[in-house]
Amino acid sequence: MTSRLSLSIERSGRWRRRLALVVTGLLTVVLLASSGSRAAPEQPWRVGTDPTFPPFEYRDNSSGQITGFDIDLIKAIGNQAGHPIELVALPFDGIIPALQARSIDAAISAITITPERARAIDFSRPYFEAGQAIVVRENGPNLTRLDQLQGRRIAVQIGTTGAIAASKVAGAQVSSFDSTPLALQELANGNADAVVSDVPAILYAIKAAHLSGLRIAGEHLSSEVYGIALPTNAPITGTINKALGELIASGRYAALYRQWLGAEPPVLPATAPSLQGQSSPLAGLDLALLAKNLLKGAGITLLLTVLSFSFGLVGGTALALLLQSPRHLVQVLCRLYIDFFRGTPMLVQLFLIYFGLPALLQTLDVPFTIERLPAAVTALSLNVAAYLAEVLRSGIESIDRGQWEAADALGFSPVERMRFVIAPQAIRRVLPPLANEFITLIKDTSLAAVIGFDELFRQGQLMVATTYRAFEIYIAVALVYLVMTTSASLLFKRLERRLSLPS
Numbered sequence: 001m002t003s004r005l006s007l008s009i010e011r012s013g014r015w016r017r018r019l020a021l022v023v024t025g026l027l028t029v030v031l032l033a034s035s036g037s038r039a040a041p042e043q044p045w046r047v048g049t050d051p052t053f054p055p056f057e058y059r060d061n062s063s064g065q066i067t068g069f070d071i072d073l074i075k076a077i078g079n080q081a082g083h084p085i086e087l088v089a090l091p092f093d094g095i096i097p098a099l100q101a102r103s104i105d106a107a108i109s110a111i112t113i114t115p116e117r118a119r120a121i122d123f124s125r126p127y128f129e130a131g132q133a134i135v136v137r138e139n140g141p142n143l144t145r146l147d148q149l150q151g152r153r154i155a156v157q158i159g160t161t162g163a164i165a166a167s168k169v170a171g172a173q174v175s176s177f178d179s180t181p182l183a184l185q186e187l188a189n190g191n192a193d194a195v196v197s198d199v200p201a202i203l204y205a206i207k208a209a210h211l212s213g214l215r216i217a218g219e220h221l222s223s224e225v226y227g228i229a230l231p232t233n234a235p236i237t238g239t240i241n242k243a244l245g246e247l248i249a250s251g252r253y254a255a256l257y258r259q260w261l262g263a264e265p266p267v268l269p270a271t272a273p274s275l276q277g278q279s280s281p282l283a284g285l286d287l288a289l290l291a292k293n294l295l296k297g298a299g300i301t302l303l304l305t306v307l308s309f310s311f312g313l314v315g316g317t318a319l320a321l322l323l324q325s326p327r328h329l330v331q332v333l334c335r336l337y338i339d340f341f342r343g344t345p346m347l348v349q350l351f352l353i354y355f356g357l358p359a360l361l362q363t364l365d366v367p368f369t370i371e372r373l374p375a376a377v378t379a380l381s382l383n384v385a386a387y388l389a390e391v392l393r394s395g396i397e398s399i400d401r402g403q404w405e406a407a408d409a410l411g412f413s414p415v416e417r418m419r420f421v422i423a424p425q426a427i428r429r430v431l432p433p434l435a436n437e438f439i440t441l442i443k444d445t446s447l448a449a450v451i452g453f454d455e456l457f458r459q460g461q462l463m464v465a466t467t468y469r470a471f472e473i474y475i476a477v478a479l480v481y482l483v484m485t486t487s488a489s490l491l492f493k494r495l496e497r498r499l500s501l502p503s
């Protein structure tokens, strides 16, 4: 007995040793492989870009590849310096945080060199000259100067110099979108009076993206130069500047310029005029402003949640009751509704209602615009109703058959049976899943940011876009959500206790 035991111990010890040997072997292979690639002379540069800005950077529809003037330029620079380029697609407002985190080596994204940005990151020498322009609808008011935008609705891409210019216009209602094409769509749909963005990108968008009905009203409101963005004191800055200088001198730069912009390149300044004579450090985070903006956002988040949940509850209850209908067709229609709204992403539903519907109706010559709030509440309510219908249905169906029969025996009509016997019991059972749906909805309202809604998450994004303090701000945003969801769950717990039967 003892010997058999010691034998098996010995055997399992041997197995463990073998296993250890295999694991060590594998680890060595992995380590060697990875150190081998690190030692390679031509380590790729990871370059961030927001590929929604043709002709500078965009995804080619047929090949799916990221292409554009910037992309060809950075590839030529990499080629000149002996480094392959690995493109990393990022949202524009995520580029500077990514450079600060050093998760990318550089970024090329038509990024204007500004003193504020230069406090958070470094720039190469300028490689492009551009300026801001105002776009309006063809039949809209002729707004040629920024000061004429006072009191108007302006759509911009979040974190861009266009957004900064718009934010300085007194009394303007600025809504920010994740990309310039979305801001232009907002204008085309009639939900904004103007878009402020870079001239070459706008010209290209109007020409190539078939955004008919838009025109440039004011051009070259500012003069800006673009630079390749780099982490502060990055070792590759010198290499990039040298390669860029060589490309300009050899005429390769001019060839790319002609190819993408159909014009002769201007003579570029050696340093950005906007950076001359300043070098103050990055300003501290204004905590009072952060608190104020996040509270404003939290108010909007709460409003969205309460409105959508209320409408969703009404719709969900109606659906749950209709699902009890003896008519087959009614049941099928309800199921179709639920399957559609549960089975497609809320994000898609939001885009469909806010951008899709007005665009469709306008091509049919039906003048229709939908404001942000009704659009967001509609999308969220339709979605929540589908989930709540299922919760309520299962609550109703969980009530014991005996209860239904007892109500029938007492001569209750189906409505009375539901109202006096089934519903009061079902409500107690569905409270915990209802609380779940409510909490989920609080968080899901953050999706409304994509249609330019300044709810809690977007307020955070907007602050990051000007202060570049991603970690502190997003932690603060998360905490505010946490306070909201925890309070909601406490409220529901209390309600549950209130409704529970005395035992």
Ligand code: ARG
Residues within 6 Å of the ligand: 049, 050, 051, 052, 053, 057, 092, 109, 110, 111, 112, 113, 157, 159, 160, 161, 162, 180, 198
């Ligand atoms: N030049 C403007 C800026 O730096 C807009 C750049 C937008 N670029 C983009 N890839 N979306 O703010």
